[in-house]
Amino acid sequence: MEDLLRPIYQEKASHKNTLGILMIEKVVQHSPVxxxxxxVLFVIVQNAEHPVFIKHYAFHDQKAALHIVDEQKVREWILYGSNRKVIDWLLNGKILFDRNEYISNLRKELLEFPKENRKLKMGLEFAKLIRRYMEGRSFFEKEQFLDAYNHVLHALHHLARLSVIEHGFYPEVTVWNQVKNIEPQIYKLYEELIESEEPLYKRLELLFLASDFLIHSKLDVGASHLISVLETKNEPWSIFDMYRHHELEAYSIDLVIMLEFLVEKNVLSIETVHTKGQGIYHRYYFVEKNL
Structure with a gap:
């Protein structure tokens, strides 16, 4: 099938705004990758009219996909982890065209995983972990055990991704294979949750106890990025200022719940300022200086 697609990717390679082309082949049936x-032909371009453009092709009983993606969108996916299979494509795809070694350099960057990118990605995973964990705990307390199970499973997934990032790797589609070797105690929790013969409520109860410890152990690395941003100015922050900050906007809806978690853990403190309304105060956040 590659021969049939050659005219397509050769034509794309002839465009001066094409930076690189990768080919990804299915290796197992029903592959999510x-x-x-x-x-899949993955074409990275500069200054595309559309950030993402996709075409599908068919030949006899086979099918192929062409993805043309602006490099800024690729960078966004890498930084925010919002399209996980792209990491797999970039690291493992066959290079068909590589203008000025663009893809080779991008691969090198992915493998080196710059520290600043790591800090942000750990912060995002930690914020998602906190939200899922707290929602799961809430359902557990209301004895909605299946909903609790769903949220705890997602919380464990974010914990696993956080661990993989902490050790300097990008979390791939097969994150549990990665974390099994990196931090086996997290993998063990996952195994116990899905494979134990204990009643569901008992499995959840034990997992919440273990998760409390693991989340606390990840507090420093998980909060590092947010703390570093908040320390860039000497006065307390309003929530509005945080949402407007270019480095914090990626936290999106998870920012507030992470802030409240850090306040509860005495990592952040609150300053209140009078408003015009009697007994109503503005609420501002600052980092405890003794940390």
Missing amino acids: TDTFNI
Whole structure:
């Protein structure tokens, strides 16, 4: 099928704004990496009219997909982890075209995983972990055990991704294979949750106890990025200022729940300022200086 697609990717390679082309082949049936397609052509371009453009092709009983993506969108996916299979494509895809070694350099960057990118990604995973954990605990307390199970499973996934990032790797689609070798106690929690023969409420009860410890152990690395941003100015922050900050906007809806968690853990403190309303105060956040 590669021969049939050659005219397509050769034509794309002839465009001066094409930076690189990768080919990803399906290696197992129903592969999530290629969305079950036999072949994916991944074309990275500069200054595209559309950030993402996709075409699908068919030949006899096979199918192929063409993804043309602006490099800024690729960078966004890498930084925020919002399209996980792209990491797999970039690291493992076959290079068909590489203008000025663009893809080779991008691969090198992914493998080196710059520290600043790591800090942000750990912060985002930690914020998602806190939200899922707290929502799961809330459902557990209301004896909604299936909903609690769903949220705890997601919380463990974010904990696993956080661990992989902490050790200097990008979390891939097969994150549990990664974390099994990196931090086996997290993998063990996951195994116990899904495989134990204990009643569901008992499994959840034990997991919440263990998760409390693991979340606390990740507090420093998980909060590091947010703390470093808040320390860039000497006065307390309003929530509005945080949402407007370019480095914090990626936290999105998880920012507030992470702030409240850090206040509860005495990592952040609150300053209140009078408003015009009697007994009503503005609420501002600052970092405890003794940390």
